[in-house]
Amino acid sequence: MTEIRAWGLSEVGVTRTHNEDYFEIDPRRRLFLVADGMGGHSHGEVASRTAVQAVREYLEDRLAPVESTEGPTGTEAQALLLRSAIHTAHEEVLCAIRQDGTLTGMGTTLVALLVCGESVAVAHVGDSRAYRLRQQRLDLLTEDHTWVHEQVMAGFLSEEQARVHPLKNVVTRALGSEGDIQVDVREVPVEAGDRFLLCSDGLTTMMRDAEIAETLATGESLQDVCRELVQGAKSRGGFDDVTVVVVEVEA
Ligand code: CA
Numbered sequence: 539m540t541e542i543r544a545w546g547l548s549e550v551g552v553t554r555t556h557n558e559d560y561f562e563i564d565p566r567r568r569l570f571l572v573a574d575g576m577g578g579h580s581h582g583e584v585a586s587r588t589a590v591q592a593v594r595e596y597l598e599d600r601l602a603p604v605e606s607t608e609g610p611t612g613t614e615a616q617a618l619l620l621r622s623a624i625h626t627a628h629e630e631v632l633c634a635i636r637q638d639g640t641l642t643g644m645g646t647t648l649v650a651l652l653v654c655g656e657s658v659a660v661a662h663v664g665d666s667r668a669y670r671l672r673q674q675r676l677d678l679l680t681e682d683h684t685w686v687h688e689q690v691m692a693g694f695l696s697e698e699q700a701r702v703h704p705l706k707n708v709v710t711r712a713l714g715s716e717g718d719i720q721v722d723v724r725e726v727p728v729e730a731g732d733r734f735l736l737c738s739d740g741l742t743t744m745m746r747d748a749e750i751a752e753t754l755a756t757g758e759s760l761q762d763v764c765r766e767l768v769q770g771a772k773s774r775g776g777f778d779d780v781t782v783v784v785v786e787v788e789a
Contacts, residue, residue, distance in 0.1 A: 540655065540656075540728065540730070540787055541787075541788035542565070542568055542653055542785060542786070542787060542788070543760060543785070543786045543788060544563050544565065544570060544760065544783060544784065544785040545760035545761050545783070545784055546561045546562075546563050546570075546572075546781070546782065546783035546784070547765060547768050547781070548560070548561055548780070548781035548782075549768050549772065549779070549780055549781075550779055551740060551776060551777050551779045551780070552772060552775075552776045552777055554777070554778075554779060556580055556583060557583070557779045558574065558575040558576065558577075558580075558583050558585075558586060558779055559572070559573065559574050559575070559586060559779040559780070559781035560572075560575065560583070560586035560589075560590050560781075561573070561736070561781050561783050562590050562591075562594055563783060564594055564597075564598075565604075566603040566604055566605075567597055567598065567601050567603060567604065567652075568604055568653035568654075569593075569594065569597055569601075569650065569651075569652050570650065570651045570652075570734075570736055570783050570785055571590045571593055571594065571648065571650050571736070571783075572648070572649050572666050572736040572737060572781050572782075572783055573586035573587075573590050573648045573649075573666065573713075573738075574646060574665075574666050574738040574740070574779070574781070575587075575644065575646040575647075576644065576646065576712065577641070577644030577645060578643060578644075579640075581640075581643070581644035582644060582646070584634065585634075585641075585644040585645055585646035585713070585714050586646040588627070588631050588634055589627040589628075589630065589631055589646045589648050589713045589714075590627075592623070592626055592627035592630040592631075593620075593624060593626070593648070593650060596619075596622070596623040596626045596627070597619060597620070597623050597652075600619055601616065601619060601652075612654065612655075613654040613655070613656075613657045613658075613659055613725045614725070616652055616654040616659055617652070617659035617661070617723050617724075617725055620650055620652050620659050620661045620723060621721050621723045624648060624650065624663065624719075624721045625719065625721065627648065627713055628663075628713040628714065628719045631644070631645065631713050631714035632714060635714065644714055645713060645714035645715050646664070646712060646713050646714060647662070647663060647664025647683075647709060647712060647713070647738070647739075648661075648662060648663050648664065648666065648713055649662040649664075649666040649667060649668050649680060649736050649737075650662065650736075651668055651734055651736055651783075651785060653785070653787075656727065656728055657725050657726060657727050657728050658725070658726050658728055658734065659723060659724070659725055660679045660680065660723070660724050661721055661723040661724075662680045662722055663711045663712065663719060663720075663721055663722070664682075664683050664709045664711055664712050664713075665683060665684050665687075665707075665709050665739045666680075666736070666737065666738050666739065667682070667735075667736070667737055667739075667742055668680045668734065669735040669737075669747075669750065669754075670726060670733070670734050670735075671732065671733040671734075671751060671754040671755060672729060672731070672732050672733075674751065674755050675751075676747055676748075676750060676751035676754065678747070679724065679726055680722065681722065683709055683711035683712075683722075684706065684707075684708060684709050684710060685705055685708040685709075685710055686700040686703050686705060686706045686708070687700065688710065689703075706743065707739070728787050729787070730787055730788065731787065731788075731789040732786070732787045733755075733763075733784060733785070733786050734784070734785040734786075734787075735750065735754060735767075735782060735783070735784055735785075736782070736785075737767070737780075737781060737782045737783070738778075738779060738780060738781040739778065740776070740778035740779045740780035740781065741767060741768075741770075741771045741780050741781070741782055744770070744771040744772075744774040744775055744776060744778075744780070745770050745774065749770060750767065753766045753767050754767075754784070760784045760786060763782075763784050764782050764784055767782045767784075768780050768782060
């Protein structure tokens with residue numbers, strides 16, 4: 539069985555009073571989650587925490603811990619479970635809104651990574667991202683569900699224009715938005731030495747992929763990597779909350 543190590547760090551944006559991001563590391567189920575909440579007052583916090591806890595609880599009941607041989611195995615089965623967990627999380631956020639009208643308008647992104655033996659399942663909704671660093675090469679594993687990304691895909695904006703566009707924060711999918719939610723799930727092969735990064739847009743709006751790759755590749759410990767990424771975002775302005783989770787597959 540592959541050995542996995544992970545670390546996470548989340549800090550409030552420099553111009554903000556509370557952190558609306560939320561992350562969780564569940565080493566027994568090899569589950570890693572980052573969510574970036576939105577909504578007035580402190581409701582973004584409620585949305586991100588509700589979604590992360592809903593996914594964890596859903597999988598806790600259905601996914602055997604790593605030391606057990608029971609439960610579904612194989613990436614495909616686990617990816618299906620992860621997808622169901624995120625749909626459940628969407629329902630939980632909607633349910634919280636129905637129970638308390640003051641929460642209307644809250645929502646959250648979510649990116650999840652589940653290690654399943656020789657591969658990982660990556661699932662997301664919104665603009666929180668997953669990356670894989672392998673041999674100095676950084677690959678983005680998720681596609682932002684944002685208006686500016688759609689414009690880039692359609693050829694109306696360049697990547698650089700999208701980076702600085704006033705509407706760059708507009709997400710086209712979020713947990714807690716009305717109606718059904720479409721969850722992107724993919725399976726990604728794993729090799730010893732791979733480092734995975736889950737992050738909120740507080741990191742990626744401040745640091746370019748090349749800077750993220752350099753930090754991921756050169757950081758001694760995972761704690762160092764997380765600290766350097768968060769400090770990197772904050773030293774470049776860091777007005778938004780920034781959250782990073784780094785997962786390493788041991789060589
Ligand atoms: Ca954010």
